[in-house]
Amino acid sequence: MTDFVTPPARPRLAIDGDSRSFPVARVFCIGRNYADHAKEMGAKAEAIFFMKPADAVxxxxxxxxxxxxxxxxxxxxxxxxxxxxxxxxxSGVGVDLTKRDLQARLKEKSAPWEIAKAFRNSAPVGTLRAGPPPASGAIGLSVNGETRQSGDLDQMILAPDALLAELGRFFTLGAGDLVFTGTPAGVGPLKAGDTVKAEIAGLPVLEFSIPEARS
Structure with a gap:
């Protein structure tokens, strides 16, 4: 049987020191997994799950x-x-990009807010490093050289193993899945012309820029 349409290509991520790549299947995300971030968002510190499509990566x-x-x-x-x-x-470093104004409007209506989270290229991810993830260590993000977010992985409410156990109650997790594990406090706005540098101790650095719009 042949395909009725051309199947979409999967995003693939580089693996540090390996010629092979990681093909992305699904993207799971957890919100409110750092108490300080939940507080800055005016929310209760409890894990909530949502998803992004593969082409967000x-x-x-x-x-x-x-x-x-x-x-x-x-x-x-x-x-x-x-x-x-x-x-x-x-494991690797990722950035969950969020249309915060749109998300806020949807929250006011108690409506789902996928369209504020699940858009194309909303999940940049750096080069992966094979092996177990770091259990602790600095996590941070700077914009144009100015520190915006700074925390430690041991501040997670649900550490990776506990997070996967909880997620596994609802989904059968498998090869190609990515799981974003939550963010520390200090989230903030980006604009055209900004350069972002995201870092986690022991993992390859993620850097990207948002080009100025052409006139």
């Missing part, structure tokens, strides 16, 4: 400012890359 070093927002926010996160049986095989 991008390794690109430039990301266009998205449509339908005037308040794009950054959220630096440890990203888990899963293999067969849902085991962690690698």
């Amino acid at each position: 991008t390794p690109d070093s430039t990301i266009a400012y998205p449509a339908e927002t005037a308040d794009l926010h950054h959220e630096v996160e440890l990203v888990l890359a899963l293999g067969e049986g849902g085991a962690i095989v690698a």
Whole structure:
């Protein structure tokens, strides 16, 4: 049987020191996994899950400012890359980009807010590092050289193993899945012309820029 349409290509992420790549299947995200971030958002510190499509993931070093927002926010996160049986095989640095103004309007209506989170290129991820993820260590993000977010991985409410156990109650996790593990406090706006640097101790640095719009 042949395909009725051309199947979409999967995003693929580089693995540090390995000629192979990681093909992305699904993207799971957790919100409110750092108490200080939940507090700054005026929310209860409890884990909530949502998803992004595979095409949200991008390794690109430039990301266009998205449509339908005037308040794009950054959220630096440890990203888990899963293999067969849902085991962690690698990890990396990611940034969850959020249309905060749109999300706020949807929250006021008690409406789902996927369109504020699940847009194309909304999940830049850096080069992955094979092996277990760091259990502790600095996590941070700077914009144009100015520190915006700063925390430690041990501040997570649900550490990676506990997070996967909870997520596994609702989904059968498997090879190609990515899991964003939440963000520390300090989230804030990005604008055209900004350069973002996201870092987690022991993992390859993620850097990208938002080019100025052409006149």
